[in-house]
Each structure stands twice: as structure tokens, then as C-alpha cells.
Amino acid sequence: MRWVYSLSPELEEGWDVLGGKAHGLVVLRRLGLPVPPGFVIGTEAGRAFLRHGRLPDGLDDELAAAVAELEATTHRTLGGPERPLAVSVRSGGSVSMPGMMTTILNLGLTAEATAGLAAEAGDPRFARDSRQRLLASFAASTGGEPIPNDAIGQLRLAVAAVFSSWDTPRAATYRELNGIPHDLGTAVTVQAMVFGNRDDHSGAGVAFSRNPNTGRRVPFGEVLFGRQGDDVVSGGSLTRPLHDLADREPAVWAGLLEALRRVEEHHRDACYLEFTFEAGQLWLLQARPGRFAGAAAVRVAVDLADEGVIGRHEALLRISPRHLQLVRVPRIVAVDEADVLARGLGAVPGVAVGRVATTADRAVRMATDGPVILVRPVTSPQDLPGLAAAAGVVTARGGPASHAAVVARAMGKPAVVGAAGLAVDAAGASVRAGGRAIPEGTAIAIDGTGGEVVMGAPRVAMTAADPHLQRLLDWADEVAGGGTGRGDTERLGAAHAVLRPGASIP
């Protein structure tokens, strides 16, 4: 039995064996795009591990052979004292389970290899930082088991840690809730590390080929200079807009635009990339379709039809009637960029306008005189009365599963979370954003779809006036025959019934 596969353009194994992540990397290689060399331990080995509680027979030999091949390709030695090879070890099943599974970076940085990397880069700080990340990710995933100082021992431990992370209770809960079978298991992708933390011309980021909030055909994303990729998605660091790359690293920017173009052409849809650049060289680490929702999904489908990439019928079929429900949400329109205080993550759709309150107590008191927006670094149960009294909430930290998001959702209040550009000074009863101090009582507005926090009371419109939606619905009427007085969902549903007879209409 064969457990390990080299990541090459010719690799023919499917999604079920390689997992979604590795399959995406094979596609990138076929498109001629830069992907760090590596290999995949397939899901068969993952399932064998789950059955027997240990790595399957024969895997050790195959791992050794795969590492030797990778060493030959990179002219480096895993854990070696000179020109050391470090690798990333990532999970990736046939179904995506974001954030549930273990990842180990910088593996192979034994004490000797770290010294070798420091000498090679002429930068001991960079080498120490990288080793520290390895120790931290091992500690988080193996629960204090001693870390072997030999590189192959580290690799075996890391592979076992990734395989067993399939069975954590949290992952089991995720599968239960999302109807994913428990016996699929995961694959493990091992790739040569590329170091976003290497020097001033290094960094990492994420990129969409189109704006995921609006669907507009402009590359969108964020980038962190001098850092590794996990810092971008962890939400703990202040990222820069993707376009900053154009000035600071023009070659990386050009490479990224070309990659977005090719991947979008391959999927015939908006796409998402994770990338790292090391010493000015671009590397792609993950690719997938964009999976937009609401108005953004509608705009992308209509634009792709206009661009001749897909037909109008396919555009209609790509939009679920459920997307239309999301399209009809109030949005802030036509804001002067100077009035935008911060951007965060839209956590609960809708627009709220009110006066800034920086503590729950003051929100409660101020709410007797009119609507209030509660602005907090994060929220806790202490803030519940303030959340109850406020028209909307903004937090500087936290993601869609944060306390503020969960509570605001329960109360049906617009919420923006992770607005990292905001600093809340509760003692001084003010908020700082973009170099400005905004005292408590100042009128602001928030858009829980796009994540904008803006000054004053901007113009708000139901997005139903969206010209892209009107065009899509016109196409639907051409397919199914027009009819006045029908709702958006009925018009699209009628077109689906003609284009896909037998499919159920929700």
C-alpha cells in the first residue's frame, strides 16, 4: 500500500485521497504557479491511524524517502546544521473544517538547525523567532509531550498530532453540526517552509480576486509585512490593505495579480488565495473558489456573464434564492472615505445609527435619550445590559464567534467585530480612530454587512436598488416569462424550475 504522494502537477489522485488543500496545490502547480515543494500523506493513512491509534506500517520508510526527495529538490537537509530544511505540516481533509485541526510550522528547526539558519540568513533573531513558533505550535497540539530534537522524530510526532486532531471533541461537534461523516479522516500536507518573517521584503497575506463584500472586480485582501501567515488569520495583528503590496513589492504584486487571474480562469469564479513572500519571491499556499454570499454573489455572477466567462443561464443557477434574502438588507451607501473611522468584520447584517458609548453603564444611561452604539475593545457578560440598551455594537477585537457577535445575533442588532483600527479609551470616554479622537456622544453609523464604522448618519438604502440584481432578475424573466407583482425569490425560482427541471424549489 502506498501512503505518501509527491506534490506534482502529474498527481492524479482525487480530492478524497489528497484532501482539499493538497488538491488545490496540485491545481496551482498545473497552472504553472509557484508552490513550495512537498508531499502529501493521504487520507488512507489518516484513517488507519484513527483505527489503530498509531502510524501505519510502512509509513516510516515512505516518509524517509519523501523527505530525502524533498532534500534533493531544495538542496537542503531536514534539521541539518548547514542549509537546514524546515517544513510546514498542515491538515486537509476532503471536507474543509476551518480552524478545527492542528498545524505545525517551522518543523525541523532543531537546536543545530536553528543555528544553521541563523548563520545562513545572517539574522539570529529571525531564526530564533521561527524556532519559537515551532515550540509554541507543538506545545499547543501535543499537550506538553517532549519535543524530539531529531527532525524525523519531530515529523512523526507532528503527523500523528495532525491525524489525531481529527478526533478532538470540538472537531467532532463541527462534523455533527455540518453533517460531515466521522470516518473520512484527514490528509497531511508537508511542504518546504517559506519564511514570511525572513526580512523586510518578506510577508504573508490573503487575497480575493474580487471584493467579497460588494463583488466588485478589484483584488481585495490583507497583508502583513515581515510576518508568517498564521499571524494574518489569527486576527491578533494589524494587517495592511492588500494594495500596499503594489508600492512596496511590485514584483510580488504583479505575480499575485497573475495568480488571481489564472486561478479565477480555472474556477470560472471569484477565488481566494493565501500567499507568502520571502525575500521578494511569491509563493502560494492555498487556493479555493471565493464562495461569496448575498449582493456580492449576485454581482459576481452578473459580471462573469457580461465578461463572457459563463452564460446567463449559469449565472442564474449560481444564485440560490437564499442569496436574495441577504441582498435585501439595509446598507450604508455613498460614504466619503474621509468619514470612514474603521473597518471590521460585518458580524450581524443591518445598519445602526447612534451616539458612541464606551461602557455598558453609560450605554444604559444614554439610551434613555435616543439610540446608542456600544463601542468596546471586546465584550463580556458585564456588557449584556449595555448590549440590550444599544442599537448596535462595535468591538475592536474578536471574530464572528466572539461574545459580542453571538449576543448581537441573538438580539438581532447590527454588529461589527474586529475593527482593529479602533482604540477604546473607556476611562477618557472616547474612541480613537485614524488619528482622530471621537468623544462619547458623537453620532456614528455601523454597517453589519460590510463592517464599516463611519461618522455621522450616512445615507442608507435597501440593496434591492442594486442594478446587478435587477439585471439578473430580468434574465430570470426572459427564461421563465415575466410577471408583475412577483417577489425576487419567485422570479429566480421560476427560472431555476425551467433551467433545472425536477429540482425542488425552496
Place this chain on the structure above:
Amino acid sequence: MTRPGPAHATGADLLALHTLRCIGFASLDRVAAASGLPEAEVESELIDLAVAGLVTRVAGEFGGWGLTEAGRAADAEWIAGELERAGTRAVVAEAYDGFLALNPELLDLCAAWQIRSVDGVASANDHADPAYDARVLDRLTDLDWRVEVACGGLFAAMLRFRRYRARLGDALARARSGALEYVTESTASYHAVWFQLHEDLLATLGIPR
């Protein structure tokens, strides 16, 4: 879970003050429910604490009791003193580690309870699909068992923490018997009690949030 010696009992004055510290500004009946003390006793304690300048009462529709800055400082000092006298720092720290391991999963479950992804579109869970709700509640029940494993030592050692065990169990039982607001929405919901427990563990160990 057993442990040598009787469980540590917190005095009514500190219990009233610390309950307010953990649940935030609240009405009298909520302070009573969270502390497990009768309303009349809590009110008497709160009035004494107000005289000492540690809590204040706000009248009106959104009124209730809240901590003053002095009350917050006094609570931090007294609760740290209690921890040292009772010799329970290690057992609280162990429970906190166990709690943190479960916390992301509880947040996943709350998000899944409120938002459901269909056709790649996240929309509010309208609770029209009993099978889906039952899946969430089954996983919440499973998690509730693991809270007992992770924090059982603490529940055995300190009475005021045992109150969370009862309140979490009560919220889960109500949700399972059809009172769906007891998962995330009510002020006595599983989510609300969970976050008060989180706040209490942080406050007791003196860890800033």
C-alpha cells in the same frame, strides 16, 4: 468527585459583591438567582455594600445594582484573600485550563444555534428544523458532561463555583424541554452562565480580560 475536607463556603457579603462583579450591572432578582441567596438577604447585603460605597443602585427601566470602582478594587482584594485562605488556587487554575479548552467549542455551538449555513448562505436559525436543533442540543449535552470532568474538582472545593454547575444544568434542562431561549438568549441561558463562569475564573485568578 471527592476531595478531603468540606467545601469552602463564601460569606454572604462577599458573595453578593462578587456575584455583581461577575454578572455585571443587574436587577435584584438576577443577583439573587446567580448567587443562590434569597432576594431579601441579597438586598440587605447590597444595601450594606452601598453604604460602604462599594455598589450603587440606579433607578429606572434599565435600572439595577452595579459595582463602583471602589467595589471592584475591594472585590479583587477580598476574592484573592479568600483564595489564599481556602488554599484553592491550584484547583481554580486547573479548572480554568480545562474551561479554556472547552470554550471555543461552546462558542461554535452558540453560533450554530443562531446561524445556519444553507447553500453557502448563513442565515438566522429559525428553529423550524427540530432535527438540527436536536443535533446542537446533543452536542451541548455532551459538552456539559465534559465541563463536569474539567471543573469537577473546583465544584467540589468551592460552593460558589458549584452554583455554576447547577445553573448550567438548569439552562440545559430547560432548553431540552423546549424553552429554546435558554441556549443563548435569556439572561439565565447556558451562554450567559458560561460567560459568568469565565469572568469569575478570570477575576478569581486575578487575570485581566
